[in-house]
Amino acid sequence: MRDENIRTIRLKAIETAKAILEGKIGVIEGSRLMQGLLRQTEVSEDDSDLLSFMGIDSETDCLPVGKERQHWSAEALKEKDIEIDRCEKLYRETAREACMSIIERWKDTI
DSSP: OHHHHHHHHHHHHHHHHHHHHTTSSOHHHHHHHHHHHHHHTTOOTTOHHHHHHHHHHHHHTTSOOGGGGGGSOHHHHHHHHHHHHHHHHHHHHHHHHHHHHHHHHHTTTO
């Protein structure tokens, strides 16, 4: 059962990676999701892909994305959106590389 669970999580990680690459999920929100998924797949704490997503999350943890935005005022979001846009561009290539690595790593195991 455990192997099946890891397989399911890897599939979700691949789907999330593809969504990030296709722009369906932003880099910041996607990094937060990927970090959680990778930790569940038993990758080591020094895994380069995990570290990439952890780094993006750490640098952007004060930025509201996804469902979290509903708890922020319109005025505050206006200011944060400028920083979100900057960070999305800044970290896009790092996220792209990690996403491609995840897809390549697990494409034959799911």
